[in-house]
Amino acid sequence: MPPDSVLPVGVAFILIAIMLALFTTFRPHYKDIKISRRRPSSAQDETSVISRLSEVTVAAVEHRFGPGISGPFGRDALGGAGLKSTASEFIVLILSASLVLGAIGLLIQGLLLAFLFAAMGPVGAWLFIKAKTGRRQAAFEGQLSDMLMSLSGSLRAGHGVAQSMQSASAEMPAPMGEELARIVNETRVGRPATESMAEVGRRMQCEDFEWLSQAIEINREVGGDLAGVLDHVAETVRERAQIKGQVRALAAEGKFSAYILVALPFCVAAFINLTNPGYMSVLVQNTLGWVLIATGVIMMAIGSIWISRMVKIKF
Known part of the structure; x- marks a missing residue:
């Protein structure tokens, strides 16, 4: 060297x-109990x-x-x-x-x-x-159908909504289990369960979960078989997930083309700079070159945003 x-x-x-x-x-910071609390020591660790x-x-x-x-x-x-x-x-x-x-x-x-x-x-x-x-929102949406089945089974066994949600929070993995545990904790301090569920649906951007909170609220006002309602909601969620999967598969080609169009100029510039550094150095040696670089970056940003909006399909 x-x-x-x-x-x-x-x-x-x-x-x-x-x-x-x-x-x-x-x-x-994780919620696990520290070893120092389980095994008290005489001397405190120095910070x-x-x-x-x-x-x-x-x-x-x-x-x-x-x-x-x-x-x-x-x-x-x-x-x-x-x-x-x-x-x-x-x-x-x-x-x-x-x-x-x-x-x-x-x-x-x-x-x-x-x-x-x-x-x-x-x-x-x-x-x-x-x-x-x-990734967390996608995992939450994928676990919604299983959570509804677990909630419906607990209701048929004679448990209440709060107790069924607590058992579902213990059974379901993250992130569904974490969000259900938050709903249970907020319910214990006096907040309505449907309000907490609606907030979770907005935070996770899951429209199906907001529908679930509305279904529970309506059932609480008019009465009826809540377990049967949850079964219908779970069936609707599964059908929507199937349609979303089909649409994603059809839109995958367009997204892949968009990724190539966005990455191609940068890859070509990097290849030219590696093979012939003097060819690209002209752009950074005068003011006009910097103006062209800035203009290209701005136009690439606008084009990338435009393409991302075109290939993003909302349900």
């Missing part, structure tokens, strides 16, 4: 180590400097923005994605990642690459949350 590159590589490794330490510090620094930083962010942080990295967004971290912890983690990535970009090339690398922190976190939320 050349002597001139030893220092940047060393600094980069140090920054990566700091980032890993911050990630370990701000990792999600490390990084832990104290992280606690102070998180407290400062929470004091600045308040406990109910909203937005793409707020409490609702993290809850929808199934993340256990608080909003202030996640924001501090994003800022730390942006700082480390910006420093790496500054060491590699200069200020422009540093800004680009720093922007990868919030953009990557937003994409991560969107992907987690989408």
Whole structure:
């Protein structure tokens, strides 16, 4: 390795180590009982400097923005994605990642690459949350039919709605089990079950679950066989899921074509830059080239949004 590159590589490794330490510090807090609580020890563990620094930083962010942080990295967004971290912890983690990535970009090339690398922190976190939320919503929708069958069976066995929902929350895996447990807990503190169910349906963007809350509310007012109503709802949900699967299969070709159209310019530019670097360097050597790059990026963004709206089918 050349002597001139030893220092940047060393600094980069140090920054990566700091980032890993911050990630370990701000990792999600799980509800498991700590070993120290099950086995009390005489001496208390000393808090490390990084832990104290992280606690102070998180407290400062929470004091600045308040406990109910909203937005793409707020409490609702993290809850929808199934993340256990608080909003202030996640924001501090994003800022730390942006700082480390910006420093790496500054060491590699200069200020422009540093800004680009720093922007990868919030953009990557937003994409991560969107992907987690989408997978969680899809899993929730896929578990709805089984949950309705479990709820109907408990009602036929003579249990009430609250008790049936509690047993279903214990039987169903995440995310359905977690959301049902939240409904049960909110019902215990006095909130109507149908209101909690409607909120879960809106948060998970599941129209079928909102229909379920309306069906339970109507049955509570007029009476009747709720188990039979749930059987009909479960049958409707299964039919809708079958139709959605057929539509997704038919739209898969269009989505794949859209992905190719969006990725093709970037792949061609990267290939040309690797095979003939001087051919692409003209764009970054004068103002007109930067204007063309910015115009191309804006047009690609508009085209990508347009194509994504065309291939996205709502039911």
